[in-house]
Amino acid sequence: MIDFRPTASWRELVRFGYAPTEPAFSRGDQWNAARYAGWVACKDYDDRRRRKAQGQAKAKGRYKRRPEDTDRNNGIASMLAAGQSWGTIQSITGFSRATMAKIAKRLRNARGRVNSHDCHVPLAE
Numbered sequence: 001m002i003d004f005r006p007t008a009s010w011r012e013l014v015r016f017g018y019a020p021t022e023p024a025f026s027r028g029d030q031w032n033a034a035r036y037a038g039w040v041a042c043k044d045y046d047d048r049r050r051r052k053a054q055g056q057a058k059a060k061g062r063y064k065r066r067p068e069d070t071d072r073n074n075g076i077a078s079m080l081a082a083g084q085s086w087g088t089i090q091s092i093t094g095f096s097r098a099t100m101a102k103i104a105k106r107l108r109n110a111r112g113r114v115n116s117h118d119c120h121v122p123l124a125e
Contacts, residue, residue, distance in 0.1 A: 076103045 076099070079089045086100050 073103050076100055077107055080104055080107060 072093075072095070076089060076093065076095065079092075080100070080103065086097060089095070089100060090097060
């Protein structure tokens with residue numbers, strides 16, 4: 001009678017025919033399987049990128065952004081030009097700081113400043 005205790009060793013299982021005598025994969029087979037899995041993952045990644053590029057090329061010019069609300073942006077720009085703080089404008093209008101940052105950047109660029117880092121530098125005339 002075979003004893004199926006959890007303490008049964010691998011040799012006992014092999015001896016009575018309940019376990020294979022050698023592992024299913026050798027080290028070389030495991031290495032090849034890992035290389036193949038890596039190749040498949042890389043191929044899938046490349047295929048997704050290629051298909052995404054195909055879809056973007058096919059839809060070129062078909063989709064457009066949502067049009068800007070020029071009245072809203074002009075109102076925020078006038079408040080920023082008047083010197084009101086961003087927190088005040090945000091509490092009055094309820095718009096996000098990202099929207100105000102976008103409009104403030106446009107104002108800076110319109111005044112001839114490229115970015116916020118050179119605001120304190122006087123413009124060369």
